[in-house]
Amino acid sequence: xxxxxxxxxxxxxxxxxxxxxxxxxxxxxxxxASLYLGFDPTAPSLHIGNLVALTLLRRFQLxxxxxxxxxxxxxxLVGDPSGxxxxxxxxxxxxxADWVDQIRKQLxxxxxxxxxxxxxxxxxxxxxxxxxxxxxxxxxxxHFSVNQMLAKDSVASRLxxxxxxYTEFSYQVxxxxxxxxxxxxxxxxxxxxxxxxxxxxxxxxxxxxxxxAKSAHALTIPLLxxxxxxxxxxxxxxxxxxxxxxxxAYALFQFFLNSDDRDVEQLLKTFSFKSxxxxxxxxxxxxTNPGAREAHRELAREVTTxxxxxxxxxxxxxxxxxxFGQGEIRDLDIETLKSSLAxxxxxxxxxxxxxxSWVDLVTSSGVVExxxxxxxxxxxxxxxxxxxxxxxxxxxxxxxxxLHGQFLxxxxxxxxxxxxxxxx
RNA sequence: GGUGGGUUGCCCGAGUGGCCAAUGGGAGCGGACUGUAAAUCCGCCGGCUUAGCCUUCAGUGGUUCAAAUCCACUACCCACCA
Numbered sequence: 329x330x331x332x333x334x335x336x337x338x339x340x341x342x343x344x345x346x347x348x349x350x351x352x353x354x355x356x357x358x359x360x361a362s363l364y365l366g367f368d369p370t371a372p373s374l375h376i377g378n379l380v381a382l383t384l385l386r387r388f389q390l391x392x393x394x395x396x397x398x399x400x401x402x403x404x405l406v407g408d409p410s411g412x413x414x415x416x417x418x419x420x421x422x423x424x425a426d427w428v429d430q431i432r433k434q435l436x437x438x439x440x441x442x443x444x445x446x447x448x449x450x451x452x453x454x455x456x457x458x459x460x461x462x463x464x465x466x467x468x469x470x471h472f473s474v475n476q477m478l479a480k481d482s483v484a485s486r487l488x489x490x491x492x493x494y495t496e497f498s499y500q501v502x503x504x505x506x507x508x509x510x511x512x513x514x515x516x517x518x519x520x521x522x523x524x525x526x527x528x529x530x531x532x533x534x535x536x537x538x539x540x541a542k543s544a545h546a547l548t549i550p551l552l553x554x555x556x557x558x559x560x561x562x563x564x565x566x567x568x569x570x571x572x573x574x575x576x577a578y579a580l581f582q583f584f585l586n587s588d589d590r591d592v593e594q595l596l597k598t599f600s601f602k603s604x605x606x607x608x609x610x611x612x613x614x615x616t617n618p619g620a621r622e623a624h625r626e627l628a629r630e631v632t633t634x635x636x637x638x639x640x641x642x643x644x645x646x647x648x649x650x651x652f653g654q655g656e657i658r659d660l661d662i663e664t665l666k667s668s669l670a671x672x673x674x675x676x677x678x679x680x681x682x683x684x685s686w687v688d689l690v691t692s693s694g695v696v697e698x699x700x701x702x703x704x705x706x707x708x709x710x711x712x713x714x715x716x717x718x719x720x721x722x723x724x725x726x727x728x729x730x731l732h733g734q735f736l737x738x739x740x741x742x743x744x745x746x747x748x749x750x751x752x
Numbered sequence: 753g754g755u756g757g758g759u760u761g762c763c764c765g766a767g768u769g770g771c772c773a774a775u776g777g778g779a780g781c782g783g784a785c786u787g788u789a790a791a792u793c794c795g796c797c798g799g800c801u802u803a804g805c806c807u808u809c810a811g812u813g814g815u816u817c818a819a820a821u822c823c824a825c826u827a828c829c830c831a832c833c834a
Binding site: 426555582589618652722743 | 782797
């Protein structure tokens, strides 16, 4: 069981580093083995990058292990220096508390809290807040060597680039304390995380060995690297969020559908719960018939379904098909059109008001930043009304251009769509 | 504390009185090709009531017909010296 899982993870490229593999297998073979993964509240939602490790946690639960999802109500107040070239600015405590709630809800949707290996939700503020500074320094701090702390990547790189505050320097101790606490409370002896968390995780492994004289384990998953060298999950508009009010299901679907061919295999291995043979069939299709983008579509479909449900996933896929239409947009019946446009950003015009000129319409739709930019795009042939290229600057849409008398579909370039709706 | 250097458009970085909305590169955007991909090629890339006008080169004030470029002060950064 444990070996099969680890072999599968290895095939997926989901193991960056681990503590002794044989020992880890042994632990995973023991009854009731559990593992934990922590997230700090640094925003009101998790983002797609967080989903990498979260997916891994879910795999473990599906394989029969007990997952513990930890939200860093305490560590989020301090700030993790890992992967950061400069000091973080501290967030207000009540803001962080609010984010903890939001993230907790997202995590709850991702794991199963029933059954014999029901997931556990934890917040490190629960055990960190009651500890006094003196207790912390005597009981925990005493087990840490500053020499070793300084050697950690997260600290060493910061010492070279402008320094680090005592606050962030202490972060690894707090995370180690978390691991110790979960070890004590739930007998949890495996912590997983992104590969940037290795240093923080082994700090906990060391602490458990020193305090409890027991061995605990660490497993990290590689940070996703894109073929073009840019960071996964970031777009020009910002991060891809799991919260549908921050990144719509439609945008999420499009994000994955538009993946670089070279990245699709790794993305499927990372996020998909399909079997190895199913995935290999998709990789084959990617090679032999890349234009069909079957693998991209499955990827987009599966992630969207996982995060927003099958209904939503189905809807946005149908919408995308209709809007990028093989078919004629005017032929869509009103219901299909309406539900498709519902997935897009919207601009409204009051009924009875004149339809603005083409330049103004493109500007107010928000696909460009200024009128000058709108003029440029129009002149360059990048502005489309109802999927038809319109290059005339002095053009003004007429009421006969309205789809079903109340909608216009604007497009900038190949994929930037906006709906214009005439409202009462 | 002393001396010297720097602060330019999203980023890097040229420009040392007019020809500067400002060279070049990157990012971004549009087009062509294709597959809502990549690569490549072409174009764009401060704003506006767009053949013209307006506002930008850390900030403030000054010199000049004319300043990103000269002067003064302020703020921040860097280097060498103590």
